[in-house]
Amino acid sequence: MANTVNMVLDNELRIMPKLPALILLVTFATTHGVVWDCDKQTSCATCTGMSHLLDAGSPTSAGQSENPQHLEGEEDEQLGTQLIGCNWCPDDNSCHAYGSLFNKCSSDTYLKFPDVCPTDYPSSTTPDFLPDWMGSLNAVLGNLTVLDLSLPGTHDSLTYDLSTTVSDGGIDDYPELSKILNLFSGSVDIIPGQIEDFIRQQARTQGLTITQQLDNGVRFIDFRQMKEGEGGWYSLHCLESNNLSFTYLKEIKEWLQLHPQEVVVAWITKHGNGGATGDDAYPGVKAEDKQAYWSQVVDLFSDLIIDTTVSSPNSTSLNDLIARSHRFIPYLGDYEEFASDDLKKYALDGSLVDNQLGSSVETEVNSYQSEKDAFSSAAETKKNDKLSNRLYLRSMATSSPGCQIEAAAYMKFDPFANSDDQIKSCTSGCFDIPSLVGWCPTSLMDVAQMGAYYKQLTLEMAYNNFDQGWEFPNAIYLDSLDVDGTIRVGTTLPWGVEKDDDVAEHKTSRYPYADTLIGFNVKLACKLGQGDEEKCTEFTNMIDERRKVYEIEVWDDGKYGRSKDWPQ
Structure with missing residues (x-):
């Protein structure tokens, strides 16, 4: 991280000699309406996602791998860049040019960045069952301990x-x-x-x-x-x-x-x-x-x-x-x-806390195998840990490789960098996923959702192999939790940032993470003789029906790192 931040600072300082021209361009844009195309943006994500500094000649310039936003007639041939700044006004759901003197938000509240846009979540309702799952399943879970x-x-x-x-x-x-x-x-x-x-x-x-x-x-x-x-x-x-x-x-x-x-x-x-x-x-x-x-x-x-x-x-x-x-x-x-x-x-x-980390998505072949090994041996690990009040925790979190952060920083802060080279160094140098071509994840959440796509494979495998002795740890922690206790495995970020040329029907695909672990708890309790047969059947069928709502999906996406038949 230290090298990355220093690199970002160095790149911004490289741009400093061009600041007089940039300042003139900003002044002209915000007073003469050059960037009023902000008004055409209809969502917080597209509004705030427009790059503030673009290389006019490259469709994949700084920040453009997610949201290409080239405005016609705004090129400066000498500078070779466009300056665009758009802020979202949540009070009136409208997009405004950065620093606009004549088209202001109705309040002083502006959202400047996509990752602070409202998360796609049904705020008017709470999920069924999940807020009270322990109490609802008390007839079979009540006599178990936390470390069961x-x-x-x-x-x-x-x-x-x-x-x-x-x-x-x-x-x-x-x-x-x-x-x-x-x-x-x-x-x-x-x-x-x-x-x-x-x-x-x-x-x-x-x-x-x-x-x-x-x-x-x-x-x-x-x-x-x-x-x-x-x-x-x-x-x-x-x-x-x-x-x-x-x-x-x-x-x-x-x-x-x-x-x-x-x-x-x-x-x-x-x-x-x-x-x-x-x-x-x-x-x-x-x-x-x-x-x-x-x-x-x-x-x-x-x-x-x-x-x-x-x-x-x-x-x-x-x-x-x-x-x-x-x-x-x-x-x-x-x-x-x-x-x-x-x-x-x-x-x-x-x-x-017996925190076992495993591998992350940058070496997905290793991660896939380590998760299989962990789940197939979890019963013995839990049994041994329980004796001393140790909680067996499995990390299924993702991390951003340094080379991915570096490539993303170049693409964001250096409008004169060759983004094609940066993307190539990111995809081939940072990840072992063969279908990740032509796109570099620009945020940790992008990496997390790509990782979650593969995490769902081993989670489902463990659930289905319960009768073969596979189990889950006492707790799992991971990224990208979504509505209805799911994890998001599609490509659209929770705050609405979409990808171009991805598989449309899988933009917000999800996997039933919470229900899968809860369903395992029911299976385990019933195996241990907790609850009568009628309740065990009732609860198992109920969980299975809930899991079908977000049944596991796999698909091929030759750009954004989703593969149907890999790494199985």
Whole structure:
């Protein structure tokens, strides 16, 4: 990440000598109506997705791999670029030219970037069944423990709400770089916020809010946080969250109060390393600050949090957890320093999370095999982990290869770069997917949805091989959670950014992630003799019908990395 950000800064500085011409062009455009073509954009995604700086001669210039937007009659032959800036006004659902003096939004609220456009989510309704699945299935699940179950989870669960402020602890192993970015980011942007938004696009893994995630069946939360200097605690993934981390904890508590038969497990760390301690866990944060914060968390969940002197994840049934109101179970990173002696009983040591990472989509052949191996042996791993209250967590999250981030940065910030070369270096140098041709993922969510397409194959395989002894871990965390507890495997991003020349009927294809894990829990409980035959049949049939709504789909897309017969 350090090299990438420095490269981005270097590229912006290369453009600086052209700034006088660019400034004149901006002034002319915003006062004489040159970019009034913004008015023609009818959605937030297409409006904000228009590149601010284009190479007039290349259809795949900076940012154009997703949304080609060339406007006629706006070329400057000497400069060889077009300057376009469009902002979306959510108050009147209209698109406006950046800096327009005569066609302003009806309020001061503008959306400047596609990734802050509203996520495609039916906000007026909540899903059926998923908000209360533990309670609805109590007749077969009630006597099982948390460490018997497999919980649907999300990776970097709070990244749907990232700001454009680089976190003090956001770029692991590069604390000085974080300070530099905090000081200088934004100062050399042609359009303010571009560097920061680029970082956000490489950091955001989720489109749904924490409440929506819980409503969609998630019961394992990857809760990451950091104390920001002399300020409060924020969530983070490179950038800090818009709100204090306490805000999201309050949402979880309020949700639990509305769903009295549900149990939520949270893994609270800085960067998913439950075994890190002291400065390795939270650089520069004093023990007294950690303990003061944890005291506030315990007070917040006082009538809902587990008391480990009474309840234990490996021996206390769901029924007893619910009866005792021990329904929030935190695994706390930096446990010894974070929780004072009198408050240790309200959490489990975060190092008890057996977090197995596996491979990611850049080496999908390896990832596919490692997931098969993990699921075929999960029963034995869970059995051994349960003895010591260890929670077996499997990462099915994706990561952005450095070469992909670098290629995406060149395409976004350098209008004079050869995008064809950048795309080629990205597709052939970063990924082993043979059908990824002519397109470089420009955001982590693009990478995540491409990865989810292949994750669905191994998830479905494990579910169908239950009778052969395959199982799921105690929890899985992954990216791109979508409506109805699905993961999005199509090409359109959650906030509406579409791709050109993809397979139209699969733009928003989804896989039933939450129902698949919940269905496994029913199968396992019934195998263990929980519930009568009638209930087992009823619940199994119900889950199977739900899974058919988003039945697994595979297809060939020779541009965006979806293959029908690979890597099986």
